[in-house]
Amino acid sequence: MAKRAESFNSLAEPMRSLRRHFFFATLLISSSILIILSKLDVFLVEHARILVIDALTPAIELTTRPISLLNKLIQQIRDLHYLQAENSRLILENKRLYRWQQVVQLLEAENLALRSLTNFTPPKDIEFVSARVIGDSSGVFVRNILITAGNKDGLTLGNAVVSGDGLVGGVIEVGEAYSRVLLITDLNSYIPIKIDRTRDPGLLIGNNTRAPRVVYLPLYSQVVLGDRIITSGQGGVFPSGLAVGVVTMINDGLISVTPFVDWERLEYVSVLKTGYDGIVRSNIAKLLPSMIKRPKTLTCFAK
Amino acid sequence: MMRLTLAKSFSIWIRRSIPIALVAMLAALSVVSIKIPGYASIAADYTSMAVFYWTVFCPDLQPISLLFIIGLLQDIICGNPLGLTVVSLLLLHRLTLSQQQLLIKKPFLFICFAFMLIQLLISILSWLIMSLLHFCLILPDPAVYRYLITVFGFPIMMRFLFYVRCYVIE
Structure with a gap:
């Protein structure tokens, strides 16, 4: 046995x-x-991804509440530490801004007078939705965030996402109650920009670091350190004039930009419902708005 | 044969589920970042640390089917290409399991060194897969930083998991 x-x-x-x-x-x-x-980008896989995240969003939101409180606490401790220095800086900045206010008022009056002379029609005001950042995947290979606004709030693919500081990124995945935003620092992010001072157009390409690069500038372009970068509006996805960042390094023709957005304090964002249709959507997605196909990259070229 | 009461069976079941539950919790942590200055962009790979530890010390309590699901959920939540974390976790589990008999008898520092080597292979593989998916060699800096943070953070995590194993599971 x-x-x-x-x-x-x-x-x-x-x-x-x-x-x-x-x-x-x-x-x-x-x-x-x-x-x-x-x-x-198989539609079924992407749809499954959207469904799972839609189901998990309440749980993720619940998990992030205590973490947000912790983040606020860390921030408050940091702010207290720099309170005196910050106060002196703000007094100086206030004086500088007051001088700028005088200049702006003069320019505004001049602008209004010129517009009435030329019968200029101003662009419509852009609608926006505010949302909370619930997930910040600090992965090595992706830079994206999850926000608490989705299809039910009228969001669509490609909507520009901004914070009080500047451009954050673009919507690449829309669920019923959440959206995924591809940050401008992500490897897949390509944003048409221009140099504010010279108006030279170019492309801002993310590289998964905190300093995306500017490429495809005209040969004659004379970029200097400190130049502001804004969106050019080419391609029709992002509106023009959104603040992006400032040139902080020029090395052997490589131009690095530091975005205006403070990634460590990114808690709430605004999604601009620009209404442009720069990204091609599938026919099925047109039938079922919540099942929007995820674009391979956040390219902003016209159809 | 001694018959287990319902409460005892439940207690054993709970204790045996702790390793995989901890792995799942640490995977969830990867989507909620604590905004310590200069830290937000890259967090340590907590999931890999836990998977390595439990594979060495309690391999039976970490079924690979659940690792597959946890990896998949992490990919979905983080926006990674689906399957990337799954491949990493499965290979990490497999490589560690192949050396488990050797590692279990070794001192603390040797285990940390083994994790350093295995995690290096996994990080290189993940970077290569991502480069292949993008048809170009992507910047390795973030992967290198994450690897270093993970390797240096592992002794602390190992100490924590050691206490969990000694005082809760066993």
Whole structure:
């Protein structure tokens, strides 16, 4: 009897090991297939992703509440530490801004007078929705955030997302109650910009670091350190004139920009419902607005 | 044979679920970042640390089917290409399991060194997969920073998981 049990065990163990190897290989192959499908932007995979996140959003939001409180506490401690220096800086800035206010008032009056002379029609005011940042995936290969506004708030693909400081990114995934925003620092982000001082057009390309780069500037362009970068509005996705960042490094023709957005204090954002239709959507997505296909990149070129 | 009461069985079940529950919790942490200055952009890979530790010390309590699901959820929440974290976690689990008999008897520093080597392989692989998906070699700096943060943070995590194992699971 004992011999039979022993021989059964000697047979069962290799079988169990084989089954474990087979199961592992199956899971590994499945994940490799998922990577490929994810790259190919298969509609079903993307739709499943949106459905899962929609279901998980309340849980993520709940988890982020205590973390936001902790973040606020850290921020308050930091602010207290720099209170005196910050106060002196603000007094100086206030004086400078007061002088600017005088200049702006003069320019505004002049602008109004010139507009009435030329019958100029001003662009319509852009509608916007404010949302809370609930997820900030601090991954190595992606730079995106989850926000608490989605299809029910009228968001669509490509909507520009801004904070009080400047451009944050663009909407790349729209669920019912949440959206994913691709940050301007992400590797897949391409934003048409121009140099504010010279009006030279170019492209801001993210590289997963905090300093995206400007490329495709005209050959004659004379960029200097400190130049402001704004959106050019080319391609029709983002409105023109949104503040993006400032040139902080020029090295061997490589121009690095530091965005105006303070990524560490990004808690609330505004989504501009610009209404442009620069990104091609699938026919199915037109039928089912919540099932919008995720674009491969946040390119802003015209159709 | 001693019959287990319902409460005892439940207690054992809860304690045996702790490793995988901790892995899931640490995976969820990767989407909520604590905004410490200069830290927000890159967080340590807590999930890998926990997976490595439990594979060495309690491999039976960490089924790979659940690792697959946790990795998939992390990819979905973080916006990674689906399957990237899953591949990393599965390979980490497999590589560690192949050395488990050796590692379990070794001192603390040797285990940290083993994690450093295995995590290096996994990080390089993830970077290569992402480069392949983008058809270009992407900037390795963030991956290097994350690797360093993870490797230097591992001893602290290991100490924490050691206490959980000694005082809660066993």
